[in-house]
Amino acid sequence: MRQKKHWLLTLYGYLMLLLLLLPLVLVVVTSFGSQAAITFPIKGFTLKWYANILSQPDFVTGFKTSFAVAVTASFLAIVIGTPAVYALTRRGIHHANWFQTVFLSPTLIPEIVIGFALFQSLVIGIKLPLMPVLITGHFLLSVPYVIRMLTARLLLFDQTIEEASWLSGASKIKTFFRVVIPNISGTLLAIFIMCFINSFNNIPITLFLNGPSLTMLPTAILNYLQNNYDPTVSAVSVILMLLTGLMMWLMERMNGLTHVNEHLNQKGQK
Amino acid sequence: MQAMQVKHLSMSYEDGKKVLTDINFSVNAGELVSILGPSGCGKTTTLRIIAGLQRQTSGNVAIDEQSIDSVPVFKRNMSMVFQNYALFPHLSVFENVAFGLKQRGIGKTAIRKRVAEILSLTELTDLANHRPHALSGGQQQRVSLARALVVNPTLLLLDEPLSNLDRALRLSLREEIRRLQQKLGITALFVTHDQEESFAISDRVIVMNGGHIEQIASAQTVYAHPATTFVAKFIGFENFFNVTRQVNSDEYLSGEMHLYMAEKTTKPAVRLCIRPENIRFDTSMNTQQNSLNGIICDKTYLGRAYRYVVATDHLGQIKVDSEGATHQLGDAVRLTLPSDKLIALAE
Numbered sequence: 001m002r003q004k005k006h007w008l009l010t011l012y013g014y015l016m017l018l019l020l021l022l023p024l025v026l027v028v029v030t031s032f033g034s035q036a037a038i039t040f041p042i043k044g045f046t047l048k049w050y051a052n053i054l055s056q057p058d059f060v061t062g063f064k065t066s067f068a069v070a071v072t073a074s075f076l077a078i079v080i081g082t083p084a085v086y087a088l089t090r091r092g093i094h095h096a097n098w099f100q101t102v103f104l105s106p107t108l109i110p111e112i113v114i115g116f117a118l119f120q121s122l123v124i125g126i127k128l129p130l131m132p133v134l135i136t137g138h139f140l141l142s143v144p145y146v147i148r149m150l151t152a153r154l155l156l157f158d159q160t161i162e163e164a165s166w167l168s169g170a171s172k173i174k175t176f177f178r179v180v181i182p183n184i185s186g187t188l189l190a191i192f193i194m195c196f197i198n199s200f201n202n203i204p205i206t207l208f209l210n211g212p213s214l215t216m217l218p219t220a221i222l223n224y225l226q227n228n229y230d231p232t233v234s235a236v237s238v239i240l241m242l243l244t245g246l247m248m249w250l251m252e253r254m255n256g257l258t259h260v261n262e263h264l265n266q267k268g269q270k
Numbered sequence: 271m272q273a274m275q276v277k278h279l280s281m282s283y284e285d286g287k288k289v290l291t292d293i294n295f296s297v298n299a300g301e302l303v304s305i306l307g308p309s310g311c312g313k314t315t316t317l318r319i320i321a322g323l324q325r326q327t328s329g330n331v332a333i334d335e336q337s338i339d340s341v342p343v344f345k346r347n348m349s350m351v352f353q354n355y356a357l358f359p360h361l362s363v364f365e366n367v368a369f370g371l372k373q374r375g376i377g378k379t380a381i382r383k384r385v386a387e388i389l390s391l392t393e394l395t396d397l398a399n400h401r402p403h404a405l406s407g408g409q410q411q412r413v414s415l416a417r418a419l420v421v422n423p424t425l426l427l428l429d430e431p432l433s434n435l436d437r438a439l440r441l442s443l444r445e446e447i448r449r450l451q452q453k454l455g456i457t458a459l460f461v462t463h464d465q466e467e468s469f470a471i472s473d474r475v476i477v478m479n480g481g482h483i484e485q486i487a488s489a490q491t492v493y494a495h496p497a498t499t500f501v502a503k504f505i506g507f508e509n510f511f512n513v514t515r516q517v518n519s520d521e522y523l524s525g526e527m528h529l530y531m532a533e534k535t536t537k538p539a540v541r542l543c544i545r546p547e548n549i550r551f552d553t554s555m556n557t558q559q560n561s562l563n564g565i566i567c568d569k570t571y572l573g574r575a576y577r578y579v580v581a582t583d584h585l586g587q588i589k590v591d592s593e594g595a596t597h598q599l600g601d602a603v604r605l606t607l608p609s610d611k612l613i614a615l616a617e
Contacts, residue, residue, distance in 0.1 A: 161356045167349060
């Protein structure tokens with residue numbers, strides 16, 4: 001039902017939105033300024049900073065590595081997290097709450113601590129190369145999202161539908177792939193995108209686990225800022241914003257989040 | 271021929287709570303048997319154990335004398351119609367019905383032919399390409415029925431299939447289920463809490479209560495001769511008289527009142543009972559067998575009849591249903607309990 005909204009509340013809403021978006025608008029505007037330092041208001045109009053991105057090898061390889069790490073970590077989180085959530089919601093496992101807490105624990109520990117712990121134990125301790133440790137870190141970052149969002153979706157998914165499939169002659173594994181997965185694929189894609197964005201933009205864990213041989217985009221931006229204060233950083237930020245925006249839009253189109261939200265709303269009303 | 275037997279089936283939870291106690295019954299080939307009972311009586315659990323969705327603590331389930339306890343649910347060749355339809359949301363009506371045949375590795379053309387047959391039998395042909403969410407509740411349940419029938423199951427299980435539908439649909443779908451079951455000669459087990467539904471649809475009725483079986487008999491027998499007090503209460507007997515002493519095999523004493531039965535009882539009875547609609551108001555005031563005086567203390571209109579509550583001098587309050595509106599509160603009346611309508615209960 002549509003309710004008539006109070007004008008003061010509407011004003012407050014727009015004010016908050018402005019507060020959130022204003023810095024982003026500033027970044028977009030400064031990326032087109034022709035002066036060598038980031039200033040506002042800008043003088044002149046140029047696209048050379050966008051061109052400059054490509055001439056910075058750190059940005060280019062950083063983008064590629066960050067992209068690869070984000071895809072791998074998100075994929076692993078879903079492949080490993082989905083069966084776990086399925087078991088937790090379906091099989092009446094003992095101490096299911098305890099497992100839930102363990103899986104969600106990466107959100108409770110400061111990311112910087114996770115990064116340091118991984119560096120200390122895996123890189124210094126057992127001398128693993130950086131890449132697999134980095135992926136592990138981003139995997140840990142992603143798992144809670146898989147657990148949270150998929151638990152909501154699977155609780156919403158009527159279990160008798162699976163029983164109907166078993167009775168129809170499909171084994172439990174076949175049922176999982178032919179009946180459960182097709183019905184939660186929208187949510188899975190939404191989760192993947194969510195994990196990807198988080199991993200791609202992550203700094204705290206990444207900071208500990210990159211090095212001369214391994215450049216990630218967020219840390220490359222940080223490094224660049226220490227030596228240069230030109231609008232190239234603004235231009236990179238604009239590209240990242242566009243990428244994130246595109247993914248959010250895709251996620252909405254997949255309708256994956258709507259299911260989860262509906263479920264949460266229903267729970268709230270009870 | 272007995273198609274399915276359940277022998278000494280018991281089930282209890284880990285905390286020791288007993289759900290089923292020594293359940294024994296069989297379903298003959300081509301027969302529709304219903305399990306009738308209030309919620310929590312164990313009827314659905316029994317059905318789910320037969321399907322292989324739950325495990326019993328002891329006892330076994332057999333198909334054609336062969337125990338199937340070690341057969342997993344997906345190899346039992348049974349079908350189930352659920353209360354909430356449980357259709358596959360991502361598949362069309364056609365694909366929903368074809369699903370079971372696909373799992374059995376049947377060829378595409380054979381599937382198409384068989385599904386088309388069942389869809390026309392259940393009058394769903396026009397909806398073949400629709401998704402379940404686009405259908406009404408009644409249509410969804412017909413799809414669910416088609417999906418269950420298409421595989422020609424050894425046993426068709428129906429778990430309160432009509433409970434989510436409104437009354438008119440319930441009646442028509444009930445007839446459709448019975449028609450298809452008989453036409454296809456399918457053996458079926460139907461779980462319901464609705465007495466009328468179970469009587470209308472089944473060859474035999476199993477009445478369950480508190481995890482055990484109270485009575486197994488034809489609908490007519492259950493209706494006319496309930497075996498226990500629970501069954502009698504569940505199917506509409508509302509007047510119960512405790513037996514103080516058995517005078518003869520056809521004469522009982524309840525308090526001061528002598529009650530005569532039309533038939534001799536074989537087992538000693540603890541209680542006699544009679545339906546409200548079987549009690550007569552006597553206008554003649556003659557002294558007859560089984561008649562007694564009382565005063566009307568409540569009157570309610572039920573639609574099909576008036577419900578009178580009569581405070582009697584020997585048997586306490588008696589409920590009487592009568593079509594006439596003649597009696598008023600406070601009227602002195604004389605009731606007769608026809609001896610052929612009195613039922614003796616052994617427990």
